Amino acid sequence: MARVLVGVKRVIDYAVKIRVKPDKTGVVTDGVKHSMNPFDEIAVEEAVRMKEKKLASEIVAVSCGPAQAQETLRTALAMGVDRGIHVEISGPEYETLQPIHVSQILAKIAKDEKADLVIVGKQAIDDDSNQTAQMTAAFLDWPQGTFISKIEKTNGELKLTREIDGGLEMIKIKMPAVLSADLRLNEPRYATLPNIMKAKKKPIKKLSPKDLGVDTAARIEVVSVEDPPVRQAGSILADVDELVTKLKEGGHV
Numbered sequence: 001m002a003r004v005l006v007g008v009k010r011v012i013d014y015a016v017k018i019r020v021k022p023d024k025t026g027v028v029t030d031g032v033k034h035s036m037n038p039f040d041e042i043a044v045e046e047a048v049r050m051k052e053k054k055l056a057s058e059i060v061a062v063s064c065g066p067a068q069a070q071e072t073l074r075t076a077l078a079m080g081v082d083r084g085i086h087v088e089i090s091g092p093e094y095e096t097l098q099p100i101h102v103s104q105i106l107a108k109i110a111k112d113e114k115a116d117l118v119i120v121g122k123q124a125i126d127d128d129s130n131q132t133a134q135m136t137a138a139f140l141d142w143p144q145g146t147f148i149s150k151i152e153k154t155n156g157e158l159k160l161t162r163e164i165d166g167g168l169e170m171i172k173i174k175m176p177a178v179l180s181a182d183l184r185l186n187e188p189r190y191a192t193l194p195n196i197m198k199a200k201k202k203p204i205k206k207l208s209p210k211d212l213g214v215d216t217a218a219r220i221e222v223v224s225v226e227d228p229p230v231r232q233a234g235s236i237l238a239d240v241d242e243l244v245t246k247l248k249e250g251g252h253v
């Protein structure tokens with residue numbers, strides 16, 4: 001049976017309207033609702049379903065981030081993850097943390113924990129990088145299955161369905177492997193109150209990048225962050241004739 005490692009990132013909640021900081025160095029995070037990255041909820045759900053089907057023996061969730069990352073880990077524990085690892089990174093070090101660092105951290109923990117499968121989300125909705133699964137697989141030299149919408153496990157092999165442009169691709173890979181969860185893989189469960197209570201007793205181990213031998217020095221400098229251009233206001237027209245006239249006037253027809 002497989003030991004599964006899942007990456008869970010704490011991000012600004014998907015429903016929050018993002019505000020850019022006046023000095024354009026980033027977005028406002030203070031006092032803003034944060035949640036588990038939605039694709040990571042899908043990754044956790046899939047791991048929990050594997051455990052329920054007795055395909056996985058143990059699920060370990062990893063979150064790299066400031067103290068509040070523990071809340072994200074607690075949510076994962078309440079969904080059915082067995083234990084958590086908090087790699088504490090905060091302040092300026094967290095501001096410049098990039099997927100390459102997270103990938104090195106996940107790869108090292110995957111080896112230390114003797115994981116057979118690493119599942120991450122296809123992308124974190126804050127930075128939209130879509131790099132962690134790919135680089136984690138590269139660091140481990142394991143096969144990867146990205147944008148996965150279906151997982152079937154046979155003897156030591158995984159039959160995967162990938163969401164690709166305009167269709168689906170079916171592949172087979174051997175474990176150990178790294179997967180990234182796409183939207184249609186499953187619908188994640190909500191943590192129930194009894195499970196939230198139980199999750200409080202589950203262990204969370206704290207580590208630093210240094211403990212794992214990972215250098216988190218920044219490799220990219222963010223020059224500026226800007227709001228998207230403001231859309232011009234539309235106008236309401238009386239009927240189709242007026243629309244056709246306007247389109248003709250504008251040279252669109």
Ligand code: AMP
Nearest residue numbers: 007008064120121123124129130131132
């Ligand atoms: P990204 O490559 O940044 O778009 O992130 C892809 C996936 O990698 C996320 O959905 C998470 O599963 C994982 N990941 C990224 N950053 C972190 C983090 N700070 N802690 C834990 N997992 C992460």
